[in-house]
Amino acid sequence: MTTQTATIDRSDSSAMGLAIAVLAGVFLLMASGIAQATVLHDAAHDQRHAMAFPCH
Amino acid sequence: MTKNLFTSAVLAGVAAGLIAALLQFTFVIPHLLEGELYETGERIHxxxxxxxxxxRAQPAIGTDFARHGMTVAFNMITYTGYGLILLALMIFAHDKGHTLTPRTGLIWGVAGFIAVQLAPGIGQPPVLPGAIGSEVGPRQAWWALTIIITAIALALIAFGKGWTALLSIPLLLAPHIVGAPYLDTYFGVAPPELAARFAMLSLGTALAGWTSLGFLAAWFWTRSDDA
Known part of the structure; x- marks a missing residue:
């Protein structure tokens, strides 16, 4: 029986890490700047105006 | 490496969010609260x-700590979100041979400010509470596309070889030639001077926040074992 070893290219894994970071960033910005839920909108109100998010 | 990216971006985002919030309380929020007096009709221009x-008189801040606490918290979330994207792009360029230092981080921060605040702000300036805009969907689409197109144009200027940097000129102009969605009517109830000051103070504060973010993200990451 031969054992196959999967090698993960370093650049592949780092590209995945970068993509996850970008997605996580977009997710946070959706919550802090875009989401319409009243609770989020009211809590983030002053910050959204100050940072010029087009939220309403 | 992802762990160090996340740690550096969160530390930089929280710190830059704090700096931005302090500046907002000093410069932006008093004007915002004054604008709300016109929004509610308490004052009529x-x-x-x-x-x-x-x-001309600004309400005192510091009467509603829950509200101001939320402003601090959401600044930290916003700057952490931007920090994750900015640092991912910085590390991508670093891997391609463009060395990342805190000094180049400053330039990344200024570029982020131009792409995310200044360019969309030309068509959609920061507005006082009570300002009435056109339908939100098209405005969000114009905002997001303007950010992406401007970021690509800045990347061409920074990293483009030969004449490709010239492509940035039509890209930078395109969103403004198309133009942001707007209404056919003016609805403003607040003094124009107040709205103008609010817009410029918001942008100035965001410039400070973004340069802090770029510098700190690079500073934390270059001190980790990935750099």
Missing amino acids: FAIDGSTQSD
């Missing part, structure tokens, strides 16, 4: 007799 005079 364009009186029925045609007078455009009204008192």
Whole structure:
């Protein structure tokens, strides 16, 4: 029986890490700047105006 | 490496969010609260007799700590979100041979400010509470596309070889030639001076926040074992 070893290219894994970071960033910005839920909108109100998010 | 990216971006985002919030409380929020006086009708600028005079006085801040606490918290979330994207792009360029230092981080921060605040702000300036805009969907689409197109244009200027940097000129202009969605009517109830000051103070504060973010993200990451 031969054992196959999967090698993960370093650049592949780092590209995945970068993509996850970008997605996580977009997710946070959706919550802090875009989401319409009243609770989020009211809590983030002053910050959204100050940072010029087009939220309403 | 992802762990160090996340740690550095969160530390930089929280710190830059704090800096931005402090500046907002000093410069931006007092104008925002003054704008709300016109939004609620407590103060009226364009009186029925045609007078455009009204008192200039800002409400004191610090009367509503829950509200101000939320402003601090959401600044940290916003700057952490931007920090994750900015640092991912910085590390991508670093891997391609463009060495990342805190000094180049400053330039990344300024570029982020231009792409995310200044360019969309040309069509959609920061507005006081009570300002009425056109339908939100198209405005969000114009905002997001302007950010992406401007970021690509800045990347061409920074990293483009030969004449490709010239492609940035039509890209930078395109969103503004198309133009942001707007209404056919003016609805403003607040003095134009107040709205203008609010817009510029918001942008100035965001410039400080973004340069702090770029510098700190690079500073934390270059001190980790990935750099």
